Amino acid sequence: MTQRSGSFQAEAQAPSLAALQVITATRRAMEALEAHWDPALLEAFTDHLVGRRGRVVLTGVGKSGLIAQKISATLASTGCPSFCIHPTDALHGDLGMITAQDTVLILSNSGETEEVLKLLPSLLRLGVGIASITSNGGSRLATASAWCFTYELPDGEGCPLNFAPMASTTLQLLWGDLLAAYFMTRTGFTLERFAQLHPAGNLGARLLKTSELMHRDFPRVPKDATLVDALAAMTGGKLGMTTVMDGETLLGIISDGDIRRALEKAQRENLNPLGLSAQAIMTANPVSVESKTLAQEAARILESRKITFLVVKDGDQAAGILHIHDLLGAKVI
Incomplete structure (x- = not known):
C-alpha cells in the first residue's frame, strides 16, 4: 500500500x-x-x-x-x-x-x-x-x-x-x-416446518406435499352410474374427471379420454353409449401417489406420464385428486 x-x-x-x-x-x-x-x-x-x-x-x-x-x-x-x-x-x-x-x-x-x-x-x-x-x-x-x-x-x-x-x-x-x-x-x-415458514417462492414449493394441494372434495360416481351421470359429475367437479367408487373403495377413474374411447367403441359395436355403466367406461388402477409424496415428485410423474391429474391415496383409500393446475398455481412447475 x-x-x-x-x-x-x-x-x-x-x-x-x-x-x-x-x-x-x-x-x-x-x-x-x-x-x-x-x-x-x-x-x-x-x-x-x-x-x-x-x-x-x-x-x-x-x-x-x-x-x-x-x-x-x-x-x-x-x-x-x-x-x-x-x-x-x-x-x-x-x-x-x-x-x-x-x-x-x-x-x-x-x-x-x-x-x-x-x-x-x-x-x-x-x-x-x-x-x-x-x-x-x-x-x-x-x-x-x-x-x-x-x-x-x-x-x-x-x-x-x-x-x-x-x-x-x-x-x-x-x-x-x-x-x-x-x-x-x-x-x-424439519422440512415440514421449513415449508410452513416459506409458503411462497421456490423453496416452499419444493417442500409442499400432495396432501397440501389436493382436492379433498372430489367428484365421484357409483359403478352402476350412467354415462350421463358421469358427465354431470365431471362437469360439477371441474377437474376433467370423476372417480368411480364402490362405497369408499376406488374402482377407477373416468377422464375425457375415457369418454371419447367409450363413444368410439359404442359406434364400432353399434351400442347405445347412454346405456354404458361407469364401470364399463372407467380406467381401472389409475396412476396414484401417496398423500405424503412431495408435490415436486407428483409433478415429475404427471409430466413423464403426460397426464393432467393423479389420485392421491392415504393407504388404500382415495384421499383426493391432484390436478396439474394445482401444481402450476403453487409454482411447483
Whole structure:
C-alpha cells in the first residue's frame, strides 16, 4: 500500500490479483476458524436460547449491521424468533422493543464500535443475555458478552487498502450460519416446518406435499352410474374427471379420454353409449401417489406420464385428486 498526498491508495496491481487477495484472505480466516472454533460455546448458547421464550435481537453498525440483518432473517426462517435493530435507534427509544427474556447478539469487527459500547449499559440494566461476534476477544464488547464468538484475520480483510470490510463480514456471516445450524439441530427443525415458514417462492414449493394441494372434495360416481351421470359429475367437479367408487373403495377413474374411447367403441359395436355403466367406461388402477409424496415428485410423474391429474391415496383409500393446475398455481412447475 502506498501513501500519496496524505491519502491511502491501493497499490497498482491487476484486478485479478486484487480479487485473488480477497479470496486468499477469506479462505485463511475460515481455515483459522475451522481450527479454533469452540463447539461447547455454541452448545451453551443454543441451550440458552432453547430454554428461554424470548427472541434473538441482532444489532451492528455499518457493514456489520447489514450482516446482522441477514443473520436475523436466517434465524427467523429456521424457527428462532428474531429481529434486527440499529444501535442508534435503540438509544433513542427502540430499547422498548427488547425485553428481559430476549438475547442480544451484537456484531462488531473491532469490538470497540462507539454506538455499540453506548448501548451496553442499557442492555446490562435490562438483564438480557448478551452475545457477540467480533475479531477482538479482548475488546470491551467481548468482555461484556456472556458468549463471544471470535474469528481471526491472518491476512487482514483482503481489501487492496485493507480497510473495507471483506473477510470480516464473511466470517461474521459464517458464525451466524453456525448458530442457526446448531439451533435447527437442537430443536429438531424439519422440512415440514421449513415449508410452513416459506409458503411462497421456490423453496416452499419444493417442500409442499400432495396432501397440501389436493382436492379433498372430489367428484365421484357409483359403478352402476350412467354415462350421463358421469358427465354431470365431471362437469360439477371441474377437474376433467370423476372417480368411480364402490362405497369408499376406488374402482377407477373416468377422464375425457375415457369418454371419447367409450363413444368410439359404442359406434364400432353399434351400442347405445347412454346405456354404458361407469364401470364399463372407467380406467381401472389409475396412476396414484401417496398423500405424503412431495408435490415436486407428483409433478415429475404427471409430466413423464403426460397426464393432467393423479389420485392421491392415504393407504388404500382415495384421499383426493391432484390436478396439474394445482401444481402450476403453487409454482411447483
